[in-house]
Amino acid sequence: MTTLAGPDAGSTRILVVDDVPDNVDILDARLSSRGYQVVTATNGEEALASVADIPPHLILLDVMMPGMDGREVAKRIKEDDALPFIPIILVTALSEADDVVQGLESGADDYISKPYNFRELEARVRAMLRIKTLQDELDQKNRELELANRRLKKLSITDGLTELFNHRHVHELLQDEFDRSARTGESIAVVMMDLDRFKNINDTYGHPTGDVVLYETAQIIQESAREIDMVGRYGGEEFIAILPETDEEPGANFAERVRKAVEEHVYRDGATEIRMTVSCGVASIREGVDSPEALLKAADEALYQAKHGGRNKVVRASQTAPAAE
Template sequence: MTSTAAPDGGSTRILVVDDVPDNVDILEARLSSRGYQVVTATNGEEALERVGEEPPHLILLDVMMPGLDGHQVARRIKDDAKLPFIPIILVTALSEADDVVQGLESGADDYISKPYNFRELEARVRAMLRIKFLQDELDQKNRELELVNKRLKKLSITDGLTELFNHRHVHQLLHDEFERSARTGESIAVVMMDLDRFKSVNDTYGHPTGDVILYETAKIITETAREIDMPGRYGGEEFIAILPDTGEEAGEHFAERVRAAVEGHVFRDGATEVRMTVSCGVAAFPAPGTDTPEALLKAADSALYQAKHGGRNRVVRASQAEPAPE
């Protein structure tokens, strides 16, 4: 039999646990001659230490030991969620069915009786290692699938250019946060932000420069937001921020920080330098006329309309704004 390759490309490690030194020596010599790397322990506590230091690929575990017996060791290893799957073959001089059942119920994957039949022992070791390596491959595939699913999830809720939440997901977040706010009595603010005269920038400098402006504006909004805030790209040059546990006045302060940061920022695309401003509308719940997520959003949009038509580069609160024309 040739050396069995481990998943990481090194030699396969087998932990032999037995309180009888002669048994350890016999198993170590036999398995080493077959190309395995053998690690040994003479009691249950030492076995757990070896596993904690570097999990082996398989454990040959004697049942009858002083202190922690093989059943207890197997149970502790199998109950440790931080450990990978490690096949455990219980080695026992007992042959009663109840003893075998107890061993398997403790988490062991197989058993073999003393005195050893080495051909049988090696066959069981090979079988358990095949299961181990297949399980490791399955775990790796599952981790890769989980990572892909997370990336797909992120793509489904994220705007590709700005890396903010996209329009669809923002609406879902707004409904969720509004319901939470209505349950808890905490306020929630919505800030609508629109870059001023953005179309003329695109017409003058081209869409690549416009994309730089959109991306850097999104970065400004993200850096201004708290960890619990939810900024998104609402569409075109329009952005939104959902601010949990925030009233209209605090929402205005957030919008003013964004407005000032955009006004003071130089947007650069190669040799092109552009200055921009942004108009903002702020609304909050609870407040008159904001009793639904749609009404809250409409109130913030009406305030944004007033900011645009009141001279741009300003922040308007919904409580101060006139209704936008239909």
Template sequence: MWKLLILNAGMFVALFLTHFHARRPFRLVLAGAVALAFVWAGCRWPADPFAWFSYAVFAALTFRGGGHLRRWATARSEALDAEIATATARCNAGQKTLAEEVLRTESVRRRASEISHLYEKTKEMSRSLEIPATFLLLGEALERDFNFRTLKLALFNGPDADPEKPDDVFELRRSDFEGTDKPRLRTQSYPADAAIFRTVFESKRLVETLRFVAYPALIDGQVFAVLVLSDVPAQEMPTLSILTGRFLSEIQRVRLYERIQALAITDGLTGVYVRRHLLERFQTELDRARRHGFKLSFLMIDIDRFKDFNDRYGHLVGDVVLRQVAATIKRSVREFDLVGRYGGEEFGVLLIETDESSAFLVADRIRRHVAQREFKAYDEDLRVTISIGVASYSDRIHSADLLVDAADSALYQAKRQGRNKVCLFNLTDLK
């Protein structure tokens, strides 16, 4: 009996699994085979037809139930697959959105860092009082956040400047920043960009070419500087224009500051230093000479009989002569020597690192240049002479006041000797 039960259970499990997992043709073949088996068994053993019928119905119900269960499981599986696919799509979309937000956040952070860096550099520019230092700050700002190959600044002094021969040209290259935070500022005597300098100088507006972009800086409608950048990407130009505009405003401020400083320390008539600034520089150079053992000499210069000259020709002519005498003195000394108007028709000249014998030769050269020059004032062709007193720093003449007094004393000695003379201070005259 138990063998028959096991056989029945196995058959029903086989029917169920076959219907649940097998393909449709195989299921139909199996159903037909089972039906034929029941018909054959009922004919073969007809003892209890109702039992065989009940057995067949139970088998059919089992077979049918397996089909319903399979269809339900399939539908449920497809629904779960759809839910999983939807959830996966949402997850992927969320990851994509998150990645975009991360990129956007990183872009905003990077942009904020760039703006902060540029802001700090522009603040430093606003504190700078020298054009080369301001130009270097611009280079540092550009090197971090922009692409460029070279950066040049040409400076022009005066309305009569030659646009192809700037007074100063400073240059920075991107390669100059490699391995250092403070690159060396290059200078050029004969720039290769003379043509673009002239174009900007004459047009007084921004000029763009395939390789260069050039910006003018103006004061009172006159170009005093030209900024040239090479190989800048087009997409960076809007932001770059803002930064360069700020730079040009800052160097305009610095140039105006330099003009005000020059007005404060320069005599308006002669163009040489005023007495106050000359004496301030005098003390600085005297301290340096004392500290390092350098030589230092001072010349006191006076135009001979200038009061009579003014009475005869008038003060307008006298002013022209004063201006031309000052220019002659400046051309007769070195660039780093100091020339100032001491008062009236008197000039002082401080000769840096110059001993007494060399100072005498310089003084005599100045005297000869003035005596040989014909001064043109209005319709007059005039000549003047000068007398010069020379004194040098020493152990006995060790202060600015003593040095000025000694040179003044030597000047009066030159006057007493007949004017148009150069006299050295005699230490025996020192009290």
């Protein structure tokens, strides 16, 4: 007696599709005796519904059926990207060679002729199931690789401490937004934010407490932003927000929300409680600001005025010296 296809043969599901009940019964009996779980369908519509409900591991598919023939069934299954790889063996009479060719071109993987040679049938079934096992393993490895690549991509653009975008990626995003603005005519605002007297925190309480302050500040900024806004750690205790479709005034309103939230927040690291403030510089596209670098420079100059004008305040670039011609 032929052995089972493998250690999981008892859980292997085979769909038999044929409009002739005797053919279905014969294949069902033979395959069931070999330990396979057999489900049946008598037409193409039933077959597609069965596949959508619980995808089988393999399909034995008669070519000639009323209504939707086997070629069309195979074509629809293979075109459905939501389905896993399912080997399809066409079952056909010897006189239907052209139908076999068309069926294989529709996506079927193998064929067997009537009347059945059961040893050949079982060999082809086992061969197709081995191929499915290999394909499933390959698909799993590809999914794992895709997930790993996504994680690596995230790591490459993310600041490890604050989980915001890192310095390099912020520049990439700003260039993209500046290019988009040039196409659409929509404005962009940039907000530079710097924690006031942050060095004192590290000197007094140590870097772990400083890290808590940086992380919680990042969360405050992120929570103040819209979904379309892009927030990054620009370096040290300095943060940046890129605000698409935003002029200087709403950009300043965003900065004020951040400034107030930081001022009201109590930073805690164990028993240590700390109050902080933040200074902000805001700039948007205007005359003389014709590049991402110029926009950053304008926001940074406004931040400089905020830091040297008493800290814990928001300064707009339009309140400072005009941009260079």
